Amino acid sequence: MKPPTGSCAPPTSRHVREILFVVGEASGDLHAGKVAEALRTLAPELAMVGVGGGHMRTAGVEIIEDVENLAVMGFAEVVRHIPKHFALLGRLRERIHSGRVALVVLLDYPGFNLKVAEVAKKAGVPVLYYITPQVWAWGAGRLPKLARIVTKAASILPFEEGLLRRHGVDATFVGHPLLDRAQALPTPTAARAALGLPADGPILAVFPGSRRAELARHLTPFMETASLLQARIPDLHVVVSVAPTVRISAADCPFPRVHGASFNVLRAATAGLLKSGTTTLEAAVAGLPHVIGYRTSAITYAIARRVVKIPHIGLVNVVAHREVSREFVQDAFQARQVADALMPLLDVQSAERAKAEAGLSEVRGMLGTPGASVRVATMIRDLVAANTV
Known part of the structure; x- marks a missing residue:
């Protein structure tokens, strides 16, 4: 029997076998690609389409919009991209309502993906949210909405599952996906050899960011x-990690640049200067003491100060619930003060370095165990099976 006029039900039967992934930046593409690889093994009969990039494409996902056209950050930057996002949302709405989609899988990017989840909810299509919105930092008012429109949530930080469940979200902590990439880390000696760096002496790893807006600041x-x-440590070597999503010219960077191979850089280094974000958790896994620097636009920072409800911005500190790595944010980032904070971390005999290493080890133990991608792929398979008649 046909659904009545105006019904939100998909127009075709639930024997549809298409999984729709939606990511908004390069890190989401990486994590979705790993899930797609695992899903191809677990449920090869499922077709996969999505908004993503090269990692997803390599894993067999048909890309309907490239993530490079979407990646923005900061409140001010998002405003300029509203028309592009609105047009994409219309295309996704049409696809979801077509009846081809068995499950929508969303990764991070909450400003856009919560709208996609609403569309799927109205269409009667289940939603799996992997790498859930950071409601613990800001926007806690979104929790009732998450409970209403998300079928299942897969969280990657240890404290998120309890928070989400207390607000009615069916959430499971699956472990952090970066652990899948860190199961066979090189020794510091091997990492230095792979990068052509000296076996002895201090090395500073610099991670300025993976987005153009981050690099600009x-x-x-x-x-x-x-x-x-x-200048203070004449035998210090500096290595700058360049993310695959950006370019850094020799004119702007007087130090050797390494493209990709982030864990090699982290393992080779004695200490690091990192922008906030997942890189700080990668450093925790690699055991690299570091300080965190971050600047954004004046407008974004002013808004963030009003809405962000946590004392730290570095994920390593958020997970630890204390300052494991010192943070220098916005005007507090002054080169001389940051250099002062890094000096004891570059001294392998210092008490400050030993304290940092102990804190990073604690954080690594809190991130779960490898296998997040397979756990999420299993959720996808099971959700599709449960919603197929």
């Missing part, structure tokens, strides 16, 4: 800090 002060340290 971070690169100059990060380079200034590294130059100050090199």
Whole structure:
């Protein structure tokens, strides 16, 4: 029997076998690609389409919009991309209502993905949210909405499952996906050899960011800090990690640049200067003491100060619920002060370094066990089976 006019039910039967992934930036593409690889093994009969990039494409996902066209950050930056996002949402709405989609899998990117989840809810299509919105930092008012529109949530930070469940979200902690990439870390000696770095002496790893907007604000002060340290420590080597999503020219960076291979850089280094975010958790897994620097636009920072409800911005500190790595945010990022904080971390005999290493080890133990991608792929398979008649 046909659904009545105006019904939100999909127009075709639930024997549809298409999984729709939606990510909004390069990290989401990486994690979705790993899930897609696992799903291809667990349920090869499922077709996969999505908004994503190269990792998802390699894993067999048909890309309907490239993530490079979407990645923005900060409140001010998002406003300029509203028309593009609105057009994409219309295309996704049409696809979800077509009846082809058995399950929508969302990764992070909550400003857009919560709207996609609403569309799926109205269409009667289940939603799995992997890497859930950071409601513990800001926007706690979104929790009732999450409970209403998300079928299942897969959280990657240890404290998220309890928080989400207390507010009615069916959530499961699956472990952090970066652990899947860190199961066979090189020794510091092997990492230095792979990067062509000297076996002895201090090395500073610099991670200025993976987005153009981050580089525009971070690169100059990060380079200034590294130059100050090199003046103080003549035998210091500096290595700058360049994310696959950005380019750093030799004119803007007087130090050797390494493309990709982030764990090699982290393992080779003695200490690190990192922008906030997942890189700080990668450093925890690699055991690299570091400090965190971050700058954003004045408008974004002013808004963030009003809405963000946690004392730290570095994920390593958020997970630890205390400052394991010192943070220098916005105007507090002054090259001389940051260099002062890094000096004891570059000394392998210092008490400050030993304290940092102990804190990072604690954080690593809190991130769960490897296998997050397979756990999420299993959830996908089971949700599709439960919603197929």
